């Protein structure tokens with residue numbers, strides 16, 4: 001019997017994967033053929049979606065992007081116009097180092113049998129064998145750092161929670177994924193949810209927690225449904241429900257709810273507002289109890305670490321950035337999607353070699369790395385390696401690993417205004433530099449863009465950025481100057497007076 005694989009990932013659905021699956025089923029019926037259709041997650045080769053795969057003698061054969069009208073040819077001998085050959089030989093995929101995303105796009109995300117057959121649950125079993133203390137040490141030794149943005153060592157956080165004395169401890173997963181151009185958390189929730197469940201179960205065992213929550217952004221209804229179904233399956237199989245259980249919660253729909261203390265407030269049913277630190281969530285987190293809060297990718301990296309050992313993981317990467325990072329390519333890019341690679345790959349390698357340059361065919365002018373609070377990199381800095389420290393040295397940050405490509409039509413002064421506007425819109429309002437400063441920033445940028453007293457307004461802008469950097473309570477206000485100043489430093493021409501040009505815009 002012929003077996004077809006079609007993603008039910010949100011991106012694939014958005015471009016018609018369901019219609020392709022339905023057309024395939026009815027085509028088979030018309031021809032009197034019995035077929036099996038396996039709905040998978042996505043491989044992350046998004047420009048090829050909807051991507052259909054078929055088992056071949058040497059591996060899976062890919063066809064894409066497919067439409068309902070293209071499916072008839074899949075039943076016939078001879079070359080199909082959408083044939084891509086062996087899927088794992090496509091350079092975009094072949095050159096990756098997929099540890100966390102190894103299964104994503106290959107298996108039915110809700111089949112625990114398929115998950116186990118592909119190495120799933122081996123990490124949790126090893127954690128059970130070696131016990132809590134050794135599990136924490138293994139995660140520390142792997143060098144894993146938080147993938148949500150701040151890059152804090154995951155094992156150190158776990159050790160703090162493990163050492164705290166309390167009747168109740170919690171494991172909280174941050175799946176708010178608010179950064180522009182990022183989708184890795186969603187891909188995993190939809191494509192391999194058991195790896196997150198396993199990672200959280202490992203954390204629970206390591207620190208002695210019995211209850212976990214996953215805070216999923218409200219704009220991800222499909223991920224929420226898939227993950228909730230995975231929780232039900234894990235409970236039915238006894239993976240969850242005895243020592244440890246997890247609840248999925250929908251987020252409140254604000255960027256600041258991704259900041260860990262706001263997230264905890266929101267989980268407690270309150271308005272998402274930042275809590276001052278200390279106390280650290282590791283000691284007084286959810287409902288005042290010791291809490292591990294980590295990003296989806298941080299948890300999802302731990303099954304591999306436990307299965308293959310800390311050293312094998314730490315062998316990937318550069319400097320103090322160990323392991324792999326799932327990078328996400330978006331914006332004006334020919335081949336958008338997910339690229340998991342060891343730290344150290346350069347921005348240029350990702351956007352040019354993997355991404356194939358712009359989709360529009362226009363030259364790349366800027367790449368924003370690390371979400372809306374990340375810096376804009378010009379051509380001259382595209383050879384910067386992606387590693388936490390190397391990015392910092394170039395006044396940028398890695399964030400959640402999102403790269404958004406802009407062509408030569410971008411106006412970086414407009415982007416600087418956007419950064420302030422975004423901050424003003426998303427500010428939780430708790431501290432003055434962010435609440436007021438962001439609005440003053442928009443006004444100042446408007447003056448600069450209107451060519452009014454440009455020099456003194458740029459001086460004011462720098463002052464404002466300094467106040468926001470030094471005086472904000474959290475990184476929303478504290479990092480908004482990063483995109484603004486990178487735009488100013490790297491693209492000064494866009495800030496220069498040019499009233500005549502603007503008047504005609």
Ligand SMILES: Cc1cc2nc3c(=O)[nH]c(=O)nc-3n(C[C@H](O)[C@H](O)[C@H](O)COP(=O)(O)O)c2cc1C
Nearest residue numbers: 146147148174176177178258259260294295298475
């Ligand atoms: C404004 C703001 C938004 C954030 N949004 C997210 C987010 O969407 N997802 C995430 O994992 N971390 C986000 N973070 C980082 C979290 O505060 C926190 O560092 C993270 O959940 C810790 O997990 P990790 O160590 O595994 O990265 C955000 C931080 C700030 C300041």
Ligand code: SF4
Nearest residue numbers: 428430431434474477
């Ligand atoms: S920096 Fe902004 S978002 Fe953060 S606490 Fe202050 S007002 Fe709230």
